Amino acid sequence: MYYEYFGLKEAPFSIAPNPRYLYMSDRHREALAHLMYGIKGDGGFILLTGEVGTGKTTICRCLLEQIPKDVHIAFVLNPKLNPVELLATACDDLGISYPDGARIKTLVDRLNEFLLAAHQEGRRTVLIIDEAQNLSIDVLEQLRLLTNLETNQRKLLQIILLGQPELLTLLAQNELRQLSQRVTARFHLNALNRGEVHEYIKHRLNVAGARGLFFPVAAVNRIFKISGGIPRVINLLCDRALLGTYAENKLQVTTRVVNKAADEVLGQRHRHFSPTPVYATAAILILAALTLFTFYLPSTEIAESNAISKTLTQPSSERTGLAAERDTQLIDEAITANISPIMQEIEPDLSRYLDKVEDVVGHEDVELAFADLFALWGVAFEDQTIHPCNQATSIGLKCYSNLSSLKEVANLNRPVVIGINQQWVTLSQFNEGIITLISGYRQFQVSAQELAFAWNGKYTLFWRMPPDYLRPVTLGDQGASVDWLVNQLAVIDSLPPVSSTGHNFDVQLEDRVKRFQLSVGLTPNGAVGVKTWIHVNNVQGSSIPTLNSVES
Numbered sequence: 001m002y003y004e005y006f007g008l009k010e011a012p013f014s015i016a017p018n019p020r021y022l023y024m025s026d027r028h029r030e031a032l033a034h035l036m037y038g039i040k041g042d043g044g045f046i047l048l049t050g051e052v053g054t055g056k057t058t059i060c061r062c063l064l065e066q067i068p069k070d071v072h073i074a075f076v077l078n079p080k081l082n083p084v085e086l087l088a089t090a091c092d093d094l095g096i097s098y099p100d101g102a103r104i105k106t107l108v109d110r111l112n113e114f115l116l117a118a119h120q121e122g123r124r125t126v127l128i129i130d131e132a133q134n135l136s137i138d139v140l141e142q143l144r145l146l147t148n149l150e151t152n153q154r155k156l157l158q159i160i161l162l163g164q165p166e167l168l169t170l171l172a173q174n175e176l177r178q179l180s181q182r183v184t185a186r187f188h189l190n191a192l193n194r195g196e197v198h199e200y201i202k203h204r205l206n207v208a209g210a211r212g213l214f215f216p217v218a219a220v221n222r223i224f225k226i227s228g229g230i231p232r233v234i235n236l237l238c239d240r241a242l243l244g245t246y247a248e249n250k251l252q253v254t255t256r257v258v259n260k261a262a263d264e265v266l267g268q269r270h271r272h273f274s275p276t277p278v279y280a281t282a283a284i285l286i287l288a289a290l291t292l293f294t295f296y297l298p299s300t301e302i303a304e305s306n307a308i309s310k311t312l313t314q315p316s317s318e319r320t321g322l323a324a325e326r327d328t329q330l331i332d333e334a335i336t337a338n339i340s341p342i343m344q345e346i347e348p349d350l351s352r353y354l355d356k357v358e359d360v361v362g363h364e365d366v367e368l369a370f371a372d373l374f375a376l377w378g379v380a381f382e383d384q385t386i387h388p389c390n391q392a393t394s395i396g397l398k399c400y401s402n403l404s405s406l407k408e409v410a411n412l413n414r415p416v417v418i419g420i421n422q423q424w425v426t427l428s429q430f431n432e433g434i435i436t437l438i439s440g441y442r443q444f445q446v447s448a449q450e451l452a453f454a455w456n457g458k459y460t461l462f463w464r465m466p467p468d469y470l471r472p473v474t475l476g477d478q479g480a481s482v483d484w485l486v487n488q489l490a491v492i493d494s495l496p497p498v499s500s501t502g503h504n505f506d507v508q509l510e511d512r513v514k515r516f517q518l519s520v521g522l523t524p525n526g527a528v529g530v531k532t533w534i535h536v537n538n539v540q541g542s543s544i545p546t547l548n549s550v551e552s
Helices: 026-039 056-066 083-094 104-120 137-146 166-171 174-180 194-207 217-227 231-247 255-270 277-292 299-312 321-346 366-376 388-394 406-412 448-454 480-492 507-519 530-543
Strands: 044-050 071-076 124-129 158-163 183-189 397-403 416-420 423-431 434-439 442-447 458-464
Touching: 026 044, 026 056, 026 158, 026 183, 026 406, 044 056, 044 166, 056 158, 071 083, 083 104, 083 137, 104 124, 104 137, 124 137, 137 166, 137 174, 158 166, 166 174, 194 217, 194 231, 217 231, 217 255, 231 255, 366 388, 366 416, 366 423, 366 434, 366 458, 388 397, 397 530, 406 423, 406 448, 406 530, 434 448, 442 448, 458 530, 480 507, 480 530, 507 530
Parallel strands: 044 158, 044 183, 071 124, 124 158
Antiparallel strands: 397 458, 416 423, 416 458, 423 434, 434 442
């Protein structure tokens, strides 16, 4: 109805999982990368979880568009099936014939024949199950048994489970621990933050052919508050808000229209910003700030502040309907129009003082950037004929290079060498969205958001090796690395240091490692690889340079 009015080619806020409209936030990009990594792996389970409406199915559709042609796909949309029905559905999707009334053994045998034939042809087979939190334990156990179909080199079937957070609770049950141990890649998709909501709306409008944003900052802020950053809810609100704006013959969505849209699509559940006693208290604090700084305000703004004060002193029961809606609008306008300038006087907007990424001057020679990185570790890198990673190894450090996002770099919390503007710099600090880059005596501060667009994602860092480190430590290992790990985990758990040696990497130690990995935002696979060692190293304290350290 409103497409032509706003100059749109199609519906920008449909809730259908159209991959063209997928907004690739850092989290969505990481989620897709995890799925692609799992697809290219040696089989087993791949897990993608997230709240309702965060975009799991859309990411999966995007994945399907990128899967090579030599991959067979079976997609189960309705997981409320018994084991026989699920096997039959998978066979149907893969084009495998079976007799009427076939039982589990017959279906598994037919599926195994298909998988072996596909493997001989150099083809992979992937089973994708949406809404996997609805799977029964019996079906999950049958799925685990399917992953027993394997050759000496790899498993013949990969299974992707898409589900809500309840799926994590389900897989944590003791009877499913064997399945949980076969998850080779897992990722949890969070909601969008305020800045991402703005970019999300802008992205979808651009894809639909819009030549304007139509959603001012105040409207986007209200959408973020109501939706909690859930993309599906954002779509519903934006679609209805554009319809309401069209009906009023306007081109800019107002907070009033967003409120009305929320009433229509969500009912009263969204009114978590109405003047209840808690928010009334917050509003009173806001008004106190306004009163304290009234000498900053023109007379018209003082008058509006007085109007807000008058409405808020009325009993909440007397402010219903349009009056309550106007109260909410006045509060938002006060925050946007009055509080922001005052806070800028107290805490200036630092963004105006930041450097532009294109103005950053780095090293032409990567070796000089590594000299800066060594200096942060308190080491001189004078003989640059030696490869920096070789010198790092000689002093108990090790290089780690990867291709990822700024979010992963922040999580690892180590200075890194990166390339921008066809030059090399060292990312030395990352605090509150502001990144410090150094090259020799020069230092630059840029916004993380701006750097994310200019950086190709490649980085190299140093990390401190445990004793006698050769490879990731896993179940069944022994040696100095295992002994050191046991001692470090004791310190992390606030237990007395462990001085004894000869420890085995047993199941109990593996469980402790998984709990630690979960606590620091890593995939809890129980194997102590580079990223886990880096986080374990954090217990050593100030001897290790970190991104969030503050210079004195």
